Amino acid sequence: MIIRKVWHRVVLAAVVIVVLGGGFALAVLAGAFEKSVVSAAVDTPLSPEEIAELAPKGRYIAAAADCVACHTAVGGAPWAGGRPFEMPVGTLYATNISPDPTYGIGSWTRADFHRAMRDGVAKGGRHLYPAMPYVSYRQMSEADVDAVWAYMLTREPMAVPDRQDSLPFPYVRQFMTFWNLLNLPGNVPAPDAQKSAEWNRGRYLVDALGHCGECHTPRDITMGMMPSRYLEGAVIEGVDAPDITPEGLARLGFAPDRLAGFMRSGMGPEGVMGFAMYDVVHHSTQYLTDDDAAAMAAYLAGEPAPAAPVVAAADLSPETAANGRRLYVAVCAGCHGIEGEGTPSMAPPMTTNAELRLPRPVNLLTVLADGIPWRDFPHGRLQDMPGFSDLLTDGEIADLSNYLRATWGGRAPDVSAADVAALRRARD
Amino acid sequence: MTLPTTPLSLVVNGRQVGPIDVPDNLMMVDFLHEYLNLTGSRLACGQGVCWACTVMLLDTDGAPPREIRTCITGAHFFAGKSVRTIEGHAERDADGNVTALSLVQQAFIEHFSFQCGYCTPGFVTGATVLIERLKREPVARADVESTIEAALAPHVCRCTGYVRYYEAVRSVILDTPGLVVG
Ligand code: FES
Ligand code: FES
Numbered sequence: 262m263i264i265r266k267v268w269h270r271v272v273l274a275a276v277v278i279v280v281l282g283g284g285f286a287l288a289v290l291a292g293a294f295e296k297s298v299v300s301a302a303v304d305t306p307l308s309p310e311e312i313a314e315l316a317p318k319g320r321y322i323a324a325a326a327d328c329v330a331c332h333t334a335v336g337g338a339p340w341a342g343g344r345p346f347e348m349p350v351g352t353l354y355a356t357n358i359s360p361d362p363t364y365g366i367g368s369w370t371r372a373d374f375h376r377a378m379r380d381g382v383a384k385g386g387r388h389l390y391p392a393m394p395y396v397s398y399r400q401m402s403e404a405d406v407d408a409v410w411a412y413m414l415t416r417e418p419m420a421v422p423d424r425q426d427s428l429p430f431p432y433v434r435q436f437m438t439f440w441n442l443l444n445l446p447g448n449v450p451a452p453d454a455q456k457s458a459e460w461n462r463g464r465y466l467v468d469a470l471g472h473c474g475e476c477h478t479p480r481d482i483t484m485g486m487m488p489s490r491y492l493e494g495a496v497i498e499g500v501d502a503p504d505i506t507p508e509g510l511a512r513l514g515f516a517p518d519r520l521a522g523f524m525r526s527g528m529g530p531e532g533v534m535g536f537a538m539y540d541v542v543h544h545s546t547q548y549l550t551d552d553d554a555a556a557m558a559a560y561l562a563g564e565p566a567p568a569a570p571v572v573a574a575a576d577l578s579p580e581t582a583a584n585g586r587r588l589y590v591a592v593c594a595g596c597h598g599i600e601g602e603g604t605p606s607m608a609p610p611m612t613t614n615a616e617l618r619l620p621r622p623v624n625l626l627t628v629l630a631d632g633i634p635w636r637d638f639p640h641g642r643l644q645d646m647p648g649f650s651d652l653l654t655d656g657e658i659a660d661l662s663n664y665l666r667a668t669w670g671g672r673a674p675d676v677s678a679a680d681v682a683a684l685r686r687a688r689d
Numbered sequence: 690m691t692l693p694t695t696p697l698s699l700v701v702n703g704r705q706v707g708p709i710d711v712p713d714n715l716m717m718v719d720f721l722h723e724y725l726n727l728t729g730s731r732l733a734c735g736q737g738v739c740w741a742c743t744v745m746l747l748d749t750d751g752a753p754p755r756e757i758r759t760c761i762t763g764a765h766f767f768a769g770k771s772v773r774t775i776e777g778h779a780e781r782d783a784d785g786n787v788t789a790l791s792l793v794q795q796a797f798i799e800h801f802s803f804q805c806g807y808c809t810p811g812f813v814t815g816a817t818v819l820i821e822r823l824k825r826e827p828v829a830r831a832d833v834e835s836t837i838e839a840a841l842a843p844h845v846c847r848c849t850g851y852v853r854y855y856e857a858v859r860s861v862i863l864d865t866p867g868l869v870v871g
Contacts, residue, residue, distance in 0.1 A: 587765060590714055595761025596737060599714050607736050644738050652755070 292438050295382075296447050298399055299375040303407070306371050312411040319412025322405045325470040325553065326398065327545035331355040340365070340413070341421035346392045353392050354424035361418035374410045375403065381441060388437035391444070396486065397472035400449045400465065444485030456564055459552075463560025466553055471545070473561075476502040476537065492561075499687070500536050500624045503615075507563025512570055513615040517562035521554040527638045530603075530613040535628065539636060547639040572618060572671035577663065581674055585664020588657055592649060593665075601669055606641060617670030625662050626676070626684050629653075655681040699767045700747075701725060702777030717759035717767060718742045721774060729775035729810050730759055737761040739845040741811040745773040745818055753822040756815055775810035778817065792861050793817050800857035804848035815841050816858045823868040830869050833862055 307315070323329070332355050334343030340359040345352050359365040366374065366384070373384040381395035382388055389395060398406075452461045467473045478486040479495040494504035503509060510520065514531055527534040527542035534542045549557065577585065590599065596608035603610030611617060616625055632648030649658065656678040663674030692714070698707035701721075711720060721727040721744075731741035737758050745754040749771065757772075778791040790798070793816045803809045819840040828836050837858050846854065862868045 587713075591763040591766030592761075594714065594763065595716055595758075604736065644736070647737075 289438050289442055292386075295380070295438060295441060297376060297380050297382075298449060299372065299379055300403060303372045303375045303403060304370075307407065307411060307414075311407075312414055315408045315411035316415040317412075319408035319410070321548065321550075322408050322470065323412055324545055324548040325466060326401075326409070326472070327541060328358070328409070330540055330544045331392075332358050338419040338421050340416050341419035343421070343424055345424075348428070350429060351427040353390055353426050353428065355392075356423045357419060357421055358413055359416050359419040359421075360414050361420050364420055364422050365418060366413065367418055371407070371410055374413075375406050378406050378409070381437065381445065388434045388441075390434070390437065391440065391484070394472040394475045396445055397469060397475055399446065400469035402465075402469075405470070440483065440485070443483055457559075459556045459559050460564045461560075462553070463556035463558070466549075466557045467560055471557065473505065477505050497537060500627055501619060501621055502537070503619055505561055507561070507567050510562055511567045513618050514569065514572070514613055515562065515615065516569065517558045517566050518555075520562055521551075521558035524557060525549060525554050526640050527636075528609060528640075528643065530610055531615040532609045532613075533633070533636070533638075533643065535616070535624065535633065542639070543637070572669075574669070575667040575671055575673050577667045577674050581660050581663050581667075584657075584660045585668075588653065588661040589664055592652070593661075596646075607644065608646070611665060611669045614669060617666050618672065619670070620672070622662055622666060622672075622676050622680070623684065625665065626658065626681060627688075629658055629662060630681075630685065630688070650685065654678075655685065695765060697765055697768055699769060700771035701727070702773055703771075711764050713765065715764045717744070717757075717762050717764045720764035721759060727774050727776050731807050731810055732760055733807065733845075735760045738843075739808070739811070740815065740843045741808050741845070743811045743814045744775075745814055747771040747773060753825055754818050756818045773814075775813055778813055791817065792865065793820065793858070796857035796861045797854065800853045800860070802849065802853040802857045803846070808844060808846040808848075811844050812841065812846070812854055815844050816854075816861070819858065820861060820865065820868065823862060827868050827870045829871045831871075833859060833869060837862070 329340075331344045332342050333339050334341070334345075334355070337343045338359075340357070341364075342355040342357040344355040346354070357365040360367040362368045369377075369384050377383045377389060377393075378395060379399045379401060381391065381393065381399075453464075474486050474492055476497050477492045477494060479490045479493060481487050492505045492509070494509065495502050503513060515523065519529060519531065523529045523531055523534070524542070524546040527539065527547065533539075546554070546557075593611075597603055597611050598608075601611030603612075616628070619625070628646070628648075630648050630650040633646040635645040636643050653661070658681045659676045659678045662676045662681075666672040666676070667674045692712040694710040694712050696708035697711040697720075698705070698709075700706065706725065709724060711724065718730055718732050721730050722732075730744060733739045733741040737760060740756075740758060742760045743756045743758055746757045746767075747754045747770075754773070778794055779787045780789040780791075782788050791813070793813050797803060797809065797813065797816075802812070819837065822840075823836075834855070837855050841851075841855065841858070844854075
């Protein structure tokens with residue numbers, strides 16, 4: 262009798278759990294836990310006068326937020342989308358955000374635009390994938406979103422249809438509600454009264470507009486940014502997006518005043534903006550005002566900035582030192598200088614080069630293997646750097662990178678020929 | 690002050706050279722000019738953008754030769770290697786007099802490819818490396834022009850419009866059996 266009662270209770274409890282759990286899941290799926298940060302103030306459309314007045318500011322905000330990098334494909338129509346994002350399960354394409362009524366966002370309301378930018382929900386309640394950095398843009402002010410909205414409305418409409426995603430299940434979109442529950446912060450952080458106005462402006466530029474964390478903050482198993490490891494660096498397209506915390510930047514040799522210049526010009530004693538950051542300079546940070554670049558740098562470098570550690574050369578075995586030096590003179594010194602001093606307007610110095618100071622050698626090894634194509638920087642074109650994967654053996658590339666990192670980066674010479682070979686295989 | 694030196698041996702235009710004590714930090718173009726009196730490789734930009742200074746790096750195991758910029762490559766990089774400079778393209782008699790130009794050199798003259806000629810050693814080198822590659826990996830006829838453009842694109846010429854260089858190379862490619870398929 263007693264056993265039967267217990268049994269009943271167990272079954273009852275299980276039913277309750279399943280019903281509650283299922284109900285909860287359905288509620289999440291239906292968006293019951295979604296919290297919009299968009300206010301009712303944006304329900305009224307902007308007047309034509311407001312649009313005309315806000316558009317120039319919107320151009321600047323859109324540059325600082327680097328919208329164009331994704332929403333204009335290379336060689337594609339302006340703002341017509343099309344940039345592909347290769348994912349393990351398929352390819353996503355950035356959408357047309359020109360004001361075309363059929364193919365773009367011409368039929369959207371002001372509130373639709375705000376919700377897309379800050380809640381990750383497009384017109385009609387369609388959930389965006391977080392390739393659109395709405396987790397970051399959530400922190401944008403309504404005034405700035407309005408400015409971007411006005412700017413977009415004043416662009417040429419482009420009758421270019423969106424490319425179809427090749428994801429296997431289109432209805433996955435609605436499951437973004439679960440992802441958002443885990444990864445989309447409910448609230449926008451308030452300004453920090455302990456810090457200067459410049460620092461707070463810098464945080465806004467870094468977190469809301471520049472969405473730096475989307476690449477520089479590691480992601481957890483759900484692919485959400487890990488708040489506990491904010492800006493500590495992550496792997497992007499096979500190379501390291503460096504640790505840009507104050508300590509990380511100090512270790513790379515960036516003084517706050519220099520960092521502002523580097524963000525705008527893309528080059529300096531610390532080297533040349535490489536990989537995806539070249540495009541960021543090209544489309545975005547070169548356009549920052551003096552004040553905004555300084556604010557971004559002040560925030561990233563920390564207030565107060567930690568003292569820059571002295572980078573002392575690491576020990577090298579005599580053989581590696583001799584062979585590395587020989588290879589450096591053979592294929593690097595012609596441009597980067599016999600003592601690593603660099604050549605102005607041509608090749609950055611090695612002595613202060615941030616790439617040699619990174620904890621992992623993968624970025625250096627990638628550059629040594631592939632070289633760098635010629636690049637248009639704001640202050641002029643920079644010639645290409647040849648790659649050496651065909652000219653040097655894996656052992657030679659290992660010796661050379663150990664020499665470079667130990668001599669000028671203060672990093673232990675721990676690259677082996679096998680590491681170089683593994684990277685070569687991974688890239689082939 | 691004495692510069693630290695290291696003995697250097699290499700093969701230049703088929704001839705064994707060295708060992709010669711060569712400063713560790715000397716660039717190859719200076720070694721060719723100052724130590725071997727091979728002054729045909731031109732130093733122009735000195736920073737790797739004009740390709741006037743290139744030489745052929747010959748591979749002993751049959752791979753196609755490579756074009757290397759000597760202004761930014763150290764002399765000691767070539768230790769134990771074999772190179773062909775512009776002086777090594779034509780055929781010569783026992784006294785060193787030129788008896789026949791190479792196909793590429795001859796074509797450049799016939800097409801009036803150059804004016805001042807400062808860039809020409811680099812173009813001869815680049816075009817010859819291309820021809821050697823096509824002997825191993827022929828291209829389709831439709832791709833000949835784009836292949837020439839890609840191969841010679843880094844070479845800078847301040848006098849000409851490049852067209853006569855490219856036309857000369859095209860005629861060599863089309864007239865030499867086995868470089869084009871289809
Ligand atoms: S002189 Fe060597 S590339 Fe210009
Ligand atoms: S012929 Fe004068 S630079 Fe080419």
